[in-house]
Amino acid sequence: EFVFTFLLCYVVLSVAVSAKTSNPTMSGLAIGSCLTCGVNAIGAVSGGALNPAVAVGIAAGHRFGDGSLEAAIAFSAVELAGAAAAAGAFAVTHAVDLEPAGEKVIEA
Numbered sequence: 293e294f295v296f297t298f299l300l301c302y303v304v305l306s307v308a309v310s311a312k313t314s315n316p317t318m319s320g321l322a323i324g325s326c327l328t329c330g331v332n333a334i335g336a337v338s339g340g341a342l343n344p345a346v347a348v349g350i351a352a353g354h355r356f357g358d359g360s361l362e363a364a365i366a367f368s369a370v371e372l373a374g375a376a377a378a379a380g381a382f383a384v385t386h387a388v389d390l391e392p393a394g395e396k397v398i399e400a
Contacts, residue, residue, distance in 0.1 A: 293367055296330030297342050297374030298381075305382040310389050344368035 303326045307319040315322075331340035341347040344367070351364030383390055 293370045294374040297371045298378045300326045301375045301378035344371050
């Protein structure tokens with residue numbers, strides 16, 4: 293969960309959010325490829341949630357069966373850690389996107 297959540301968040305930040313590396317033509321393919329690989333790789337192990345809301349939803353759906361709140365919290369914590377690590381890696385590798393924009397002076 294950590295690795296693929298990291299990968300998904302980093303790719304979304306790089307191809308859809310970054311002013312320097314965004315690519316509207318290929319962003320859907322890049323993000324979809326990450327989801328496809330992630331779900332196929334870890335789907336049988338954890339359900340391939342890759343999202344804290346999905347992890348909680350899966351646990352809530354199985355509340356009367358084999359799901360548990362503890363598992364949802366654990367998966368959510370790991371996914372949030374992966375997302376935070378991706379944001380940190382993005383901040384290091386795309387520092388130019390995080391620089392404050394210069395103030396624009398409006399002259400009358």
